Amino acid sequence: MSLHTDHRALLGVAFGGFLILSTIIAVLPAFEVEKIPPNQGLAAANAAVARGRALYVKEGCGVCHTQFVRNLPVDAPYGRGSVAGDYALEDPPLLGTQRTGPDLANVGRRQPSETWNLIHLYNPRAVVPTSVMPGYPWYFEESIDADPDGTIVPVPDGFKPAGVTIVATEAAMDLVRYLQSLQQAELAP
Amino acid sequence: MSTANDRELPAGHEIDTQRLMFAFFWWGGIWLLVGTLYGLIAAVKLYWPDAFVHPLLSFGRIRPIHTSIVLFGWSSFALVGLALFVVSRTSKVNLALPQAARLGMWLWNAALVTAIVTLSLGISRGPQEYRELIWPIALLYGVGLAAIGVSMIATVARRTTSEIYVSNWYILGAVCWMATLFTIAYLPFYQDGLGNIVIQGYYMHTAVGLWFTPLVLGTLYYALPRMLGKPIYSYALGVLGFWTNMLFYTLIGAHHFIFSPVPWWLQTTAILFSVGMMVPVWAGTGNFFLTARGSWPAVRRSYPLIFVLVGVWGYALASTQGTIEAFRSANIYWHFTNFTVGHSHLAMYGFVAFAIWGAMYGLVPRITGRGPSPAAISLHFWLAFLGGSLYITAISIAGVLQGASWVAGESFIASVDAAAPMWLWRTVGGFMMAASHVVFFINLWHMQPLTDSPAVMGERVPA
Structure with missing residues (x-):
């Protein structure tokens, strides 16, 4: 042979x-x-957060945003170093390999504002002028009613069609709730 | 030892093989144009984010379409087309079970069409690079791969030579490795939590190194000696490269998750064997360049040979760069940046695509008797070479600027602002690459065998 x-x-x-x-x-x-095992105190996501996470996966947000903090000085702005227990309940875990945008592992603490997040999702340039993130206007409705039902998003003029009010859909609210939920659990000493 | 230059063939040989090979080339060419279009849209959007605002064209959705189409469409189709021809030629028999390979081609096409539809709609397994496709599509692709593999293995089994030429080692190895890898990547039993990431690093890396790399090397071990009209410098180096490539490449996937919670020993093992990768890389590179040594006058007059040798050089550069990127110290500056995008284009374009084009231009006109004009080949070469170089240089600089900005502790948006001009240059390079692909597609037309013509039989030298 x-x-x-x-x-x-x-x-x-x-x-x-x-x-x-x-x-x-x-x-x-x-x-x-x-x-x-998951970190102590890490709980399964509630329904709105789980729906928001599914949208995050659907839109491929993880293509540009990591949720993976290295235990290095350069990553210090994003939180503590990620540990295995952070991901134990995640399917799929969203560590990622590219940071065209910033890491989001702890963004819920860094940027908790619902209004900022909604404007930013509608068109990122309305709050960060040189951002290259895509806008997601399909998760918002343009209303000609001056006082529509739902959460009104104060998008500045110039970033929306004239004369309309931008209203967040349930999907947009879910996505924001998910982003707000991204808070690193404190590790037991 | 059998050599790649043997070419006594059974009468009436390989008309079917040629047609099948060309069917793979045509689909490869079509997927190249589609994949390039998605790449261009993505490049444009990174500089003008408010261009083409539509859910079906959102950056996060089209990025995996681009990678899936150029990897599983263009590169795989073109390489399988070449490999089917090489196994048949070097085994000196007609391709066995061509129906199986043809079936595989259609299953792959079906998988790619459904891939575009599902990914456009955001139906995806998430940012798990190169396994974003949901499992039914992966299954379709996997069955197609198995069908193609059966045809290749049966061909080698029916060979009329005693030895198995080294090209077939690489090609059969690639098929059985990729089938195994794909299965391991999609089985769910060990992929909860961080288990998923261990498999992810292993998969995304090995898919390149034990599918595309061995298919290219297998093709080149036939094509380069054939094009130069002399035997390969060292058969033994080819065998050494085969085993070391399998051993080292399989062990280094975790270097995509350096400083992660993936076990530290796994990361260190990956870095260590990333250095080991220099053995197969330089064994292959050295072998090809030593084969070309003494033939430089011929190389200078032949764009097909220049394509191949640029590809070999791309192999050496991309692999050496990959080893350096694996070091923890380099990882701090380069990981997460666009430098990785430059690296992957150096590998899949500078190495894989250039080698494919060289092998096609070098081999196909000999067998079909038809070829594009030298001017058309040179136009393809210069557009692809200059466009690809501009692309890779610009995006790599963008990566260095991003990394430097982060290490300097600037606010995040400063790294975006620093990289933005480079994203424009990258797009310019991308348009040149796209233009070269159109030229290639036209050249493919001029190479195709004329149907029902007896001239397609046997080997001919183009006029």
Whole structure:
């Protein structure tokens, strides 16, 4: 039997070798870390927050925003270093690999304002002039009624069609509730 | 040892193989144009965020469409087209079970069309790079992969040579590794909480290193000697590269999550073997350049060879850069920045796409007897080379500026402002790349075998 002349042997070694390596480096460690329990006090999300998270996933917010603070001085503005227990209840966990926008692991404490978040979601440039984040106007309604039902979003003139009032939909409110819920749990000493 | 230059073929050989190969090329070309379009829209939006405001074109939705289409569409189709041809040629038999490979092609197309629809609608598994697609689509793609693999393996099993040429090591390896990898990535049993991230690092990295890399290397171990008209410098180096690539590449995925809560030993192992990656990378690079040594006059006159050698150089650069990025000290400055985007384009464009184009331009006219004009190939080369270089340079500088801004402790928006001019240059490069892809598509038209013509049989040198 030679690997140079026996394709079964060659495939067998390539497949078997890869499977063993993958088991050691990925599957077994994954089984191990998924057992790590959630941080004390970390509770399952309420319905509105869970809906908001689904929208966050749907819109691909995690493409540009991490929820993963490294225990490094450069990451200090975003909160404490992330630990495995932060992610134990998350499916999927949203650590991410790109920070085209800032980390959001603790944004609920940094930017709790409902009004700011709603304006920012409608059009980020209305509050951060050089932001490159997309606006999500499809989660808002344009009302010609001067006093419509629902949460009115005080979008400045120039960032909305003239003469309309911007009203947040339930989806926009869910998304904001999710962002407000992103608060790192304090770790037990 | 069998060599890539043997070319006695059974009578009536490979008309079907050629047609099938070309069907993969056509779809690859179409997916390249689609994927490029999505890439361009994304690039434009990062500079003009209020352009094309529509849910179906929102940045977060189209970014995974771009990556899925260029990876699973363009690169995979083009490489499988080449690989089907290489396994048949080097085994000196017709492609076995071509129906299976053709079925795989249609399953892949179905998967990609549904991928665009679902991702546009925001139906996604979230920001899990290259496995954003929901499982039914992944299953469709996986079955397609298995069907293609069956055809390739059966071809090698029916070979009329005693030895299995080294190209086929890489190609068969790629198919069986990718099928295994895909299965591990989608099985849910160990992916709660951080378990998901351990698999994510392993998957996103290995998908590149044990699918695209070995398919390209397998193709080049046939194409380069064939184009230069001489044997490969060292067969043994090719075998060494094969095993070390499998060993080291599999172990380093965790370097995408350095300083994360992923176990520290896993991160350190990943960094360590990232250095080990220099063995297969320089074994392959050295082998290809030493094969080309002494043939520089021929290389200078041949854009197909220049494409291939730029691709080999891209392989060396991207891989060495990847090793450096894995170090913890470098990670502090580069991780999370656009530098990563530059790195992935250096790998998938500078290495993979250039090697594909070189192999296509070098091999296809020999077998179909038809080829684009040298001027058209050179136009493709210069647009792709200059556009790609501008793109990679600009986006890498953007990454360095972002990292420097963060380390300096500036407010976040300062890093956006610093990178913005580079995003404009990146877009200019992107438009040049897109133009080169249009030229490529036209060139593909000029290379295709004429249907029902006896001229497609056997090997011909273009006039």
